[in-house]
Amino acid sequence: MKKRILVVEDEQSILQFLQRGLMHKGFETIIAINGEEALKAVHDDVPDLIVLDVMLPDFDGVEVCQYLRSMGNTALPILMLTARDELTDKIAGLNSGADDYITKPFDFEELVARIRAALRRAESLQPLLQIIEVGDMIIDNAAHQVTRAGKLIELTRREYDLLELLAQNVGCVLTKERIFERVWGYDNEAGLEVIKVYINYLRTKLNSDDQPNLIHAIRGVGYMLKL
Numbered sequence: 001m002k003k004r005i006l007v008v009e010d011e012q013s014i015l016q017f018l019q020r021g022l023m024h025k026g027f028e029t030i031i032a033i034n035g036e037e038a039l040k041a042v043h044d045d046v047p048d049l050i051v052l053d054v055m056l057p058d059f060d061g062v063e064v065c066q067y068l069r070s071m072g073n074t075a076l077p078i079l080m081l082t083a084r085d086e087l088t089d090k091i092a093g094l095n096s097g098a099d100d101y102i103t104k105p106f107d108f109e110e111l112v113a114r115i116r117a118a119l120r121r122a123e124s125l126q127p128l129l130q131i132i133e134v135g136d137m138i139i140d141n142a143a144h145q146v147t148r149a150g151k152l153i154e155l156t157r158r159e160y161d162l163l164e165l166l167a168q169n170v171g172c173v174l175t176k177e178r179i180f181e182r183v184w185g186y187d188n189e190a191g192l193e194v195i196k197v198y199i200n201y202l203r204t205k206l207n208s209d210d211q212p213n214l215i216h217a218i219r220g221v222g223y224m225l226k227l
Contacts (some may be wrong), residue, residue, distance in 0.1 A: 002028040002117055004178075006047040008038040008064070009081065010057050014104075018051065026116060027111055033057075035211070042068060044197035044221065046076065046172045048121055051111075054082035054093065062096040072171065077118040132167045135227045137206065139167055153205050158183065160179045162198050166215065166225035175222040187202075199223060 005027045009015040011094050011160050019029045030047060032038040041047070050068075054061040065078050080093040093101045095096075099118050102111060127214045130138040137148045146153045146163065155163065166174065176192045184190055199215055207213055216224050 002026060002105070002170070004028045004030060004045075005115065006030045006032065006038065006041055006050045008032045008035070008050060008056065008061065010034060010055070011053075014053075018110075021047075021108055022115075027115075031091065035059045039067065041151040042073065042076075042172065043130055044173050045175045046073070046169050049077040049079065049115060049122070051079050051081055051115070053090070054080055054084060054096070056101055057095075062092055065093070065096040066099050075122060075168075075175045077122045079113075079114060080227045133165070134167055134170055134225060136211070137214060139164055139168075148206055155205065157201075158200055159198060159205070162195075163202055166223065170225050173218045173222055177222075179222060182198060195223070 006024055007015060007018045007022070007029055009018065010033050015031055015033065019031055022029045030041055034039050034055075035056050036050070038050070039054075042050070045219060052061040053221075056064070061080060061082070065080070068076065068078070074097075077100075078098045080101045080107070081096040081104065082089065082093070084090075090101050099121070101118055102112050103116060111140075117126075117190055130140065130142045132141070137146065139146050141164070144160065146155055146160065162179070165179065165182050166183055176195055180190075180192055184194065201216070203213065206215070212227065214227070216226060217226060
């Protein structure tokens with residue numbers, strides 16, 4: 001399964017170099033040339049990691065990082081990329097929530113090594129997130145149980161995996177393609193239409209007459225979990 005890297009860089013030569021290089025290393029790459037595009041890309045479909053330039057034309061990478069962290073994207077690895085080499089700049093980047101900081105000019109192989117290290121750290125921390133709460137719904141990964149308003153909800157393994165994926169990205173749209181890749185796998189013979197079937201299963205089990213719907217369809221894109 002390819003890891004998705006969002007590269008945020010306004011210098012076209014560096015952007016194209018990183019896009020080609022990371023694809024050659026086996027990553028799927030998404031690109032953005034400013035902070036606004038970066039935030040939209042994360043909202044539309046959360047990547048596995050962000051390579052974020054500090055100097056952007058609209059607002060700087062530190063502000064982008066701070067905003068993402070404030071919106072709950074605390075587990076998303078962010079690697080700052082900048083021409084600034086002052087210690088105070090590095091401290092500002094790391095204090096904004098960045099996981100790592102690399103200065104230009106950089107060695108591409110070192111950048112790739114840092115990306116892979118950040119992804120490994122993120123994966124090792126995922127099992128620590130044992131409890132996920134969204135409103136009155138609680139997902140207990142240790143017990144592999146879901147409750148809503150204190151009532152136990154019986155789910156199949158596939159339903160549980162789908163709900164957990166949505167809950168880990170609460171407030172963010174996940175494309176149908178990404179949901180299928182994460183829950184069913186590319187080699188599965190089922191088509192994308194199976195996602196809608198399982199979304200309906202979840203809605204039936206999670207919703208009652210007096211409880212708001214948590215799973216929302218984003219027409220032509222995918223699904224998101226939100227209050």
